[in-house]
Amino acid sequence: MVRLLFALCALTAVFATATPATAETAGPAPTQAAHLADRLRENPVHVTDQLPRAVPRSTAPDFARLARKTGVPTYVLVLPSPSVQDGKALLGAVHDRLGRDGLYVLLDDRSVTDAVAYGVHAPADDAWTVQLYELPYDAGVLASFERFVEAVAEGPEKAAARARAARERYEDDEPAPMYVSETDRRNQSFLTGMLLTGVPLLILLTAAYAGRRRRRYAGRSTGLTEPGRHSGHPSGLTEPGKNSGHPSGLTEPGKNSGHPSGLTEPGRNSGRSARRMRLAVVSAAAAAAAAVAVALTATAVFDQTASSPAKPPTPAEMSARVERVAAGLRQDPVYADPESPRVLDTRQQDRLHDRIRAFGRSEGGGPVYVSLVPQPSESEAAGDAELFAAAVHAKLRADGVYVVADPGDGTIDVFNHGLRLDANHLFLDLPESVSLGDRRADEADDHLFGERLDALMTFLDKTPRTDRPNDGFAPAPAPSPAEETALPPLFATDFWPGLGVGAFAALLLSAVLAGVTSLLLRWRKPTPRPAHTLSLTSPTEPSPSYLRRTAQAEISALTREFGASGDTGEGTRAWDCLDAATLLLDGDLDRARRSGTDPATLLAVIVLARAGRAALAGDDNTLCCGVNPLHGPGVRLSHVRVSDAPHDRRLLPVCAWCRDAAIADPLGTPDRLLKLPAPSGGGRVPYYDATDGPLTAVPRGIPRLIDKVRETAGVH
Structure with missing residues (x-):
């Protein structure tokens, strides 16, 4: 019987030890x-x-x-x-x-x-x-x-x-991300800020530089003084006879005007001011439009508001797991997550229950709650074991030691809530073999939780007691799911530094562009062509508006080229032409573009201005085409028909084109004569019959035209 009983006991022990291994x-x-x-x-x-x-x-x-x-x-x-x-x-x-x-x-x-x-x-x-x-x-x-x-x-x-x-x-690559991170949003905000100030400011600086370059070029070319400077006259011209001794109102070259011709350009100030105002308005409007376009485009392109496609959870969903674990701990102080692999067999669970009961009966001890639950980063506690333990403690409403054992990564965390245990000992002296495990624990599927939790209970038994309960540190709350995935507004964070960087970049880029432009302009500075080689238009019956435009352009060009030539000698042909043209306009160069000016006067101004430009270019020819003075210099004197009458001929200087045309088609010359509106206001007559003024001297050459202008003006 003794042997039989011993055999039965041995068999029972074998089964007792074998069954957990099988489990x-x-x-x-x-x-x-x-x-x-x-x-x-x-x-x-x-x-x-x-x-x-x-x-x-x-x-x-x-x-x-x-x-x-x-x-x-x-x-x-x-x-x-x-x-x-x-x-x-x-x-x-x-x-x-x-x-x-x-x-x-x-x-x-x-x-x-x-x-x-x-x-x-x-x-x-x-x-x-x-x-x-x-x-x-x-x-x-x-x-x-x-x-x-x-x-x-x-x-x-x-x-x-x-x-x-x-x-x-996609073997070696992967598709582009569908959502942007907070870092990406900061980069987007920075880029938006840069463009929002950089583009409009660059437009304004470029427009200002272009206007300044244009004014500098115009001033350098014409050498004109600004209205009212050095003259004491609102128009910028000296009055006839004042400070000049010249009835035309011209100062001698270089006197009181800063211009070799002694001329200022009256009325140009208002035109320049208007152009400057238009340029300022247009550039400001373009800058404002660019700013609006940048803002709207950035809002449309950078339109994401979240860094994840996840739907925001409800409060019930955020607390579901904590409630489940708390309900399980009310039934059993050791709660194993049923969705996770089992890491404690029955024998180990029984052993852990015994140790927990013994710790609860010890002096200064109390309940121990073990949660064998994974802590993923997408959980309600965002993977924070301390926060999870605090939430379970708040739901369970029971003081004790809360142990969170993660069956996923094998870590064990211990938190004291309301027991008289030394907090520093729990936090600082817990062995790493218990909290993190060792190599054997990393290689085992169950992370050796049975051994490590048993060692943890031994550690708790040896933990010093204190006089009062210790709750440890209150953990910081987990971030809100909505706030965690929400991207900051586009016009925030790095948007403000981007504004400053954009302004600096615009200044730097505008300076670089200005320097490059200056170098290119110097490198490709055009060589002025002589006036007599310019391509001239020559309508037979010019309109008053055409004559006004051409006269204004020619007198301005002569004034500009005269100042650039450095010619300061009175009595030169270029000076005489400029002087005579100014006399025809009564000293007001802007009169050339005003309606109401006599067409004959405008034609004489055009002829004188072109002759002056030709003289500056070194052309000594003093003849002007008598068929159509708009053709330019004459090359020879020729008898040409001036009407349909067989013997109505005149000795006129002709240009090369009119000479060849007269030879090829003598009868067609009357049709090629320049015709101006008749003084009576009806029809058109040849230019030399349209007035008894200086224009009648055109066929006899430029010097005679200049003398005729001065005689008419009473200047000797």
Whole structure:
């Protein structure tokens, strides 16, 4: 009997020690798989409550809607990645316990991680490849599942071809991100600020430089004084006979005017002021339009408001897991997450319960609550074990030591809430072999939680007691999910520094452009052509407006070229031409462009101005084409017909073109004569018969025309 009893005891001991070992090898997956199979039996889509920041449970209907498009029974599991050690093995175990054929899909907080078809014809592997390669990493789990479903619905052949094409295209690269980060938004704000000040300011600076360059060139070319300077006269001209001794109002060269001709240009100040005002208005309007365009374009292009496609969770979804764990701890001080692999066998759990009860009975001890729950970053506590323990303590409303053991990464964190334990000892002296584990723990599937939790209880037994309860440190609250993914406004953060950098960049760029422009203008400075080589227009019956425009252009050109030539000698032909033209305009050069000026006077001004420019260019010819003075210099004297009468001829200087035309078509010369409006106001007559003024001297040469002008003006 003794031997029999001893044998029975030995056999019992063998079974007692062998059973836990068997549970360790076969227990974890079936326990997790059984729980998940029960969830799928209730609903073919199970969304964990551990990922509210990325996949709220309210998205389950969206997954169900997409799953129906596959055409086969589809079962969907959304779990945190630390809870899954082997996805395909887990799906196989869930299928065995559920006992239903179909397409089983496993997802984490980002994408489809595994998919297996049981008893149905579905391209699970190719569809998984399609969603992996075609989508960027930040597309989101719902978009990933949608792309997976699209590939499944296409059928095996198309899904295989699509997977092959996606793999070839993105083998060494991946699609561009769909969402921008907070750093990207700061860069966008900085760029917007730069453009918002840089572009308008560059427009204003460029317009100002162009206007200044134009005024400098005009002043350098004409040598004119500004109205009222050095003359004492509002128009910029000296009055006839004042300070000059010249009835035309001209000062001697270089006297009181700063211009070799002694001329100022009256009335140009108002025109320049008007042009400057127009330039300022146009440049300001262009700058304002550019600023508005930059702001609107940036708002349209940088239109994202969130860095993630995740839907904001509700408060109930954020607290669901804490409530579940707290409810479990009310029933048992050791709570193992049913969605995670099992890390404590029955013997280890019993041992841990015994140690917890013993610690509760010890002096200064109390309850110990162990949560074997993963801490993903997308959980309600954002992966903060201390924050999770504080939330469970607040929900449980019981003081004690709260232990958070993560079955995913194998870490163990300890937090004291209301017990008389030395906080510094708990925080500083907890061995790393307990909190982080060692190499053996990293290689083991269960992270050796049984041994490490037993060592933790020994550490708690030896922890010094204090006189009063110690709650440790209050953890900072987790960031709000909406605020965590919300991007800052475009016109904020680095937008303000961008404004300053944009202004500086505009100043720098405008300076560079001005320097380059100056160098190019110096390098490509055109060489002035002699006046007699200019291409001249020559209408036979010019209109008054044409004569006004041409006279204004020619007298301005003569004044400008005279100042640039440095000619200061009175009595030169260029000076005499300029003097005579000024006398015709009564000293008011702007009169040439005003309506009401006699066409004969305008024609005489044109002839004198062109003759003066030719003299400055070194042309000694004093003849002007008598057929049409607008043709320019004459080359010879010739008897030409001036009417249809056979013997009505006049000896006139002719240009080369009129000479050749008279030889080729003598009868056509009267039609080529320049005709001005008749003095009586009806019809047109040849220019030399249109007036008895100085214009009648044109056929006899420029010197005679100058003398005729001075005689008419009473100047000797």
